Amino acid sequence: MAARASGGGRWEVVKKGRRPAAGSSNRGGGKGDRRALGEANGVWKFDLTPPIQTTSTLYELGFEKIMKRQNKEQVPPPAVEPKKPGNKKQPKKVSTVTNQxxxxxxxxxxxxxxxxxxxxxxxxxLDKSQSVFSGNPSVWLKDLASYLNYKLQAPLSEPTLSQHTHDYPYSLVSQELRRIIRGLLVKAAGSLELFFDHCLFTMLQELDKTPGESLHGYRICIQAILQEKPKIATMNLGKFLELLRSHQSRPAKCLTIMWAMGQAGFASLTEGLKVWLGIMMPVLGIKSLSPFAIAYLDRLLLMHPNLTKGFGMIGPKDFFPLLDFAYMPNNSLTPSVQEHLCQLYPRLKVLGFGAKPESTLHTFFPSFLSRATPSCPSEMKKELLSSLTECLTVDPLSASVWRQLYPKHLSQSSLLLDHLLKSQDRMPKKVWKSLRETIQSFRLTNQELQRKSNSNNQDVVTCDKACKALLQQAWGPRLPWTRLLLLVLVFAIGFLCHDFRSHGSFQASLSGQLLQSSGFLPAGQQVCAKLYSYGLQGYSWLEETLPAWGSHLLTMVRPSLQLAWTHTNATVSFLSAHCTSHLAWFGDTFTSFSQRSQLPDALSQLLQSLKELLLLLYHNMLLPLWHLLLEGLAQAQEHCHEACRGEVTWDCVKTQLSEAARWTWTCLQDITVALLDWALAMVSQQ
Structure with a gap:
């Protein structure tokens, strides 16, 4: 209720910082001055603010801060206290205020x-929040984020957290706290998208405040959401791209948005590429944002070395701007960032070509060809020509696309033709066969263009020269050297055999007479004689030296060998004795165990089948082979006895071996002569 002051009789407007002075009638006296001074020094304090309304939710307690508004309030002036005798001191009222x-x-x-x-x-x-707001899961999630951000007040860090691991600060969260967060996310699964937006927009609002709070609580919630459901970040990329462009003049906010969206990529390569292509690639031209975009792409590809999960995400529309950023000089990227992108380009190329390059590379061919101009940088030209060659090698449809583009891309085609001419040795023959028709069609096109144009076009002339050189070197007449050498060898062998057989001997043959008259035959005979004499000398030296050295070596080694043999024999005897006893014990144990325990039917059938298989192999294969071997050895022994007339000596064995070798050599000669006759007959028929 309003109360009127006895002195003024009207309402007063009390502004912020102004306090009504009690006992204003004594302002001129010393005692009143002392009382006013005491009030100014805070001896008398009155808490005129209304008490905080009690509530049972975290959200209303103020964990999510709201912008304060300063409003003027009209309050009635306080009632003037009645004057008391001067000899009595006015009691001091000190109020203690608890700041909740x-x-x-x-x-x-x-x-x-x-x-x-x-x-x-x-x-x-959280349990209290869920009990009060049982039908509003978004309030539970907001209470969680507000509580965590309120309690986790630590020193501020830069927006991208580039000095930490990719999962910081969520990596520091304990298992118990993770269990609570995940459990709440599961309960409020339908509100996760709104919760993600709430965390991101609240972070952006905190960045507007000068002594803003640290945002670790909201970051933890964002990472927890996107680790479970990374598709939440990519459901509406256009909205976040518009948000990013609206804060383009505030790099801290832009980097915060990019960091939050990029957390989806660490759980899924597909979602990470969507975020990078939809959010980060459009801002590559901004110098304050491009370093983080390239660093994020590098970290994303390092975390997902299996690039097959990202096939189909990068098409020609997205690939060629990256190619221009990587190789074109004087673009908006700094040299260090551009070099970093060049290092990532091979992996981006693999992602762009996809799982089936043999059916997709022809779609990349036009853009590669249009960029391969004579004035483009050398590194870019090298990459473009290599990619064009790969397109022609892998995808057969690239040649037909090139034929369609050829009349309007003569300068680029001349560069590609020169490159093909230089790299023809590295390309497979199958590709050259398919390119032959393409080069021939280019020659016809060149002739038509030369007839239509009044003056000679330099590009047409260059392309025509390249086509002629390519046709001559790649598909010109070549001698089949391998076939010619084989044919000459066959004719030489056939001539020699016919010469030897017709003249009866080597000396009477034309070849022998030619070698004799030219001096090659005497020289060859001398060389053979010297080799034979040296061989005899070496053999005689071995006959004299080897027995003496052998006897000496045997004398030196025999005691050691005898001792080793004795120890080995003792060891084998000891092991056999003990192993026999152990094997017998093991056999008895296994037999008793098998009798006591009943094996499963399947296992017993398997053992029985294995036993029958081994018996079958023994009776049908091993035993017959052993009998055949014994019979062969017996026949060989009988043959040796018959050939040696009852006494088998080493000289007799050498004689038998030499006869067997001579018989084998004769058979080989007969087979060779038969093959040569057949070859000569085939050649004469042709």
Missing amino acids: NQKQGRFRSLEAALKALDVAALQKE
């Missing part, structure tokens, strides 16, 4: 803040 919204103090590090976090208290507050 006292801010959480900052910790030295996020690790310390997480260690000090009371997980039980968090669970209690």
Whole structure:
């Protein structure tokens, strides 16, 4: 209720910072001055603010801060206290105010803040929020994010957290806290998209405040959401791209948006490429944002070395701007960032070509060809020509695309033709066969263009020269050297055999007479004689030296060999004795075990089948082979006895071996002569 002042009789407007002075009638006296001074120094304090309304939810307690508004309030002037006798002192009223919204103090590090976090208290507050707002899961999630961000006040860090691992700060969260967060996310699965937007927009609002809070709580919630459901970040990329462009003048906000969206890529390569192509690639021209975009792409490809999961994400529309950024000089990228992108280009090329390059490369061919101009940088020209060659080699449809583009891309085609001429040895023959028709059609096109144009076009002339050189070198007449050498060898052998057979001997043959008259035959005979004499000398030296050295070596080694043989025999005897006893014990044990325990039917049938198989192999294969071997040895022994007339000596064995070798050589000669006759007959028929 309003009360009127006895002195003024009207309402007063009390502004912020202004206090009505009690006892204003004594302003001129000393005692009144002292009382006013005491009030100014805070001896008398009155808490005129209304008490905070009690509530049972975290969200209304103020964990999510709202912008304060300063409004003027009209309040009635306080009633003037009645004057009391001067000899009585006025009692001092001191009121203690409890600030329920006292801010959480900052910790030295996020690790310390997480260690000090009371997980039980968090669970209690979340249970209370779920009981009060049982039908509103978004309130539960907002309470979680607000509580975590309020409690985890640590030193501020740069927006991209580039000095930490990719999963920081979520990697510091304990297993118990992760269980609570995941459980709440499962309960509120239908509100996760709105919760992601809430966390991101709240982070952007905090960045507008000068002493803004640290955003670790919201970052943890974003990482927890996108680790479970990374598709939430890519459901509406256009909205976030528009948000990013609206804050283009604020790099900190842009980097925060890019960091939040990029967390989806660490759980899925497909979603990460969607985020990079839809959010980060459009801002490559901004110098303050492009380093983080390239660094994120590098980290994404390192975390997912299996690029097959990203096939189909990068098409020609996205691939060729990346090619221009990587190789074109004087673009908006700094030299270091451009070099970093060049290092990533081979993997981007694999992603762009996809799982079936043999059916997709012809779609890349036009853009490659249009960029391969004579004035393009050397590194880019090298990459373009290599890619064009790969297109022609892998995808057969690229040649037909080239034929369609040829009349309007003569300068580019001349470069490609020269490159093909230089690299013809490295291309497979199958590709050259398919390119032959293409080059011939280019020659016809060149003739038509020369007839239509009044003056000679330099590009047409260059292309025509390249086509002629390519046709001459790649498909010109070549001698089949392998076939010619084989044919000459066959004729030479046939001539020699016919010459020897017709003249009866080598000396009477034309070849022998020719070699004799030219001096090659005497020289060859001398060489053979010398080799034979040297061989005899070596053999005689071995006959004299080897027995003496052998006897000496045997004398030196025999005691050691005898001792080793004795120890080996003793060891084998000991092992055989013990192994026999152990094997007998094992056999008895296994027999008793098999009798006691009943094996499964399948196992017993398997053992029985294995036993029958081994018996079958023994009776039908091993035993007959052993009998055949014994019979062969017996026949060989009988043959040796018959040939040696009852006494088998080493000289007799050498004689038999030499006869067997002579018989084998004769058979080989007969077979060779028969083959040569057949070859000569085939040649004469042709």
